[in-house]
Amino acid sequence: MFCFQCEQTDRTGSSPGCSGTRGNCGKTQPTADLQDLLVHAVKGIAQYASRARALGAADDDAARFVLFAMFTTLTNVNFTPTRFVALLREAKAVRDRVRDRYEEAARARGQQPETLTGPATWKAQPDLDGLLRQAAEVGVRSGLDVVGADVVGLRALCLYGMKGVCAYAHHATVLGLRDQKVYAEVEDILSFLADDPTDPDELLSRATRVGMLNLDVMRLLDAANTGSYGSPEPTAVRTTPVVGKAILVSGHDLKDLAVLLEQTAGTGINVYTHGEMLPAHAYPALRAHPHLVGNYGGAWHEQQHEFARFPGPILMTSNCIIEPHLSYRHRIFTTGPVGWAGVRHLTEDFEPVIQAAKAMPGFTTTEPEKVVTVGFARDAVLSVVDRIVEAVRSGAVRHFFLVGGCDGPTPGRDYYGEFAENVPQDSLVLTLGCAKYRFNHKDFGDIGGIPRLLDLGQCNDTYSAITIALRLAEEFGCGVNELPMTLVLSWMEQKAIAVLLTLLALGIRNIHLGPELPGFLTPSLAARIVDQFGLRTTGEATTDVARALERQ
Template structure:
């Protein structure tokens, strides 16, 4: 196997024996083959749009399949085999539709010797399936033992015959698309979709097969990915706020309440909403974990009296925190870690999340509820303090006048967006120290699970404005962007001219998509850490530095001095 898509990848280069996330070589190969299969499907989808053929099942499946390959989502090989088979079926159906409409269904020469014909065209003699020439290749009749070696041939393992810089850009694009697909899937679950996003996903996935594309073309596609992600986050924002209201500042207890308990982790608001409805009146308190913390700010979720508080911190601490939780646990989207035996019988997955041996449930959460009712729950009430959340764009813009006056008077000198993914790799204490050292006349905006390095710090306020503002989940980067745009408008300047600095941490592919969005918007001077992506070559990094002044973090003292002077 070879996988370098996350920040914690082995030796800063790539996992080649087993993933640091826990995925096996078998799962890694099947993920690569599914990705490759979706690229073939994307060729037909993109060609179909040119002749008016749009298949929404293909759109939805493409996002689900791509999202499933994102870090810490699905580790179940059987589910990937089923997705590969479904991809083949959709490919055949779409090809028939496109051909009937007069569209392109041939993308290369006739199959050369070494290909089997029709179903399960498995390469003879160890050749490599090339969807650029043969997008019609199908694996439906192949078993897992045949699929795994095929997947090993189509990943991003370094090859001497491939231009490293161009391959780096193809990786950035592919990983960014995984983030876009995740947000598009979240939004579609709540009824918000856009063919503009689906069209770009298919165009860009197909483009990764085109070896003739050069540096400028691939950079353009990467920035286009950022644009598509902005739209996907806008859709998700509309989906969340349209379903559950705009977040309002909310104090969230960190201590438990006596009684039965269910812990919800991941990102999905609809799953949480359905669970709250299904547990009403059952004597079970619902707690959030990780990126679910901001859910407490949504009016239609917080109205449930048994939606109590937040438990634990970020995803990488779940093995310790879940083991100590005295109730059932529901994983709704990405961020699952290998469940340890002490709680493996208490954890459930839903949606695209999967782990072998863990019970998977649909949107009927009766099994989760039954487990919670037979577990001990919390023995007593505990006061462990509280944190504030709910400072999304509406909440901030409602006090925009106060904020603007504070900036003009000098009461607020600077804003810092300290945001992104958390992780276990050493070096992330930088973000804790950075926030602790931010001067008293500055405000810290934060979002995503990176906040758990400092989310419970009591930083006080400036004229009633809290110095630490939790904007929300990682997708709420959309809110942060809207806040920045509104402030720039109020001060009649560009976003890059604002007293605003972005200090970001990354871990997985949603963060890649958000970074591409910021670059698409022309945001400059971003500081990124704790380490730079292994899939970015020195030459590509230099392009980013020269064009966007992107830079690695150094030390909190040095970076604060450079920013504030």
């Protein structure tokens, strides 16, 4: 195996990358290799699907399979080799069906079907050993000796951004919002990558297209979430337990949480959120369930000791799972794209989770109440935009700092807590993603009734942050880069790469990114991106705050 797609990448060797028999995220060599092969197979589907769609023979079921399959290859999503073997078999069947649709459509128009090469010609081997041999030929560093590390790095930038795009699009799809323009662009970009492009300028240009595609997808996801559950509203969320039977829900998928809440209604079981599920409390339709009682624990990387202490079952709905300890392996369940060998996987029938909750003690006492406030999404913030604009013009609000992204276990992430705590009292801190757990328990106070800490939601809610920034720029009659605003982002995996590409594609400059740059960016690539897009690496928190204010 070789993998350098996330911030957990091993950096102890001569070049960044996890290799050997196990990655730092916990995935084994067979899992990592089968994921690489699945991406290869998906590119083959895209080669035919993009051509079929151009001829009016689109296969939207195939497009949705592409989204789901790519999602399973994100960091900390699925660690089950058998699931990938099954997905590879399905990918072969989907590819053959789309190929036949394309060829039939071409002939119906009097055209000779193209003879495609590369992933389009992949033939699944009949056994695991054969699949693993194939995987060895199609890893992310394929062609390194010929095209060089910069080209490989740019291909990875596009590919990993596309993984994030597909994950966000899948979240929207399960809520019923589907966009054929999104499907078409996903197929087109993956087909482009299937041809092993070598032009650095073309690859970098395509990366900005990935970013603009992600903006469309995040807009779609925002509409899916708010259309299903209402616009988030500022909400105080309990972070201490109450007496009673309990289920913990982690990940990102709001639909799974909604289904569980419906199935547990009237059972006497309390439901708690964890990690990126915290913002779910702000959605009116979800908050309407009285047994959604609070949030338990913090960011995803704390789950092993938090899940071990939780006195009930756990449902993991999307990316963020790490190896379950034996202490709770028998009571953790997965759903959607998530998987771990030996852990029971469910599909919208959560009765096994409910029965497990009934069999366990739950919380035996109610602890003194503590709360954090969430729900400052775009509608909530823009409803008071006049007050915010006036506060800036009067000098009451000096600067906006967006401090967010993915948290993680690696050293250097205390930076984000230190940064937020060093923001001056006349400035606002906006946050989204699980990086907020570094500081969201602190009392930041307010400025003229405007809370200084505004939690915009999940990483899935990045569209809210972008919308707020664009509206503020409109109100002040300037570009986003002229706003008194600094973006300080913590990246971990591929959704964060998609978001970063969106910000760069929108021309937003002087973004602070850390705690380290992605391992797939060579020094020369990093220098080019820093120069072209004004990207900055995080340094020392107090110094970075001071410099941001100096640039105002």
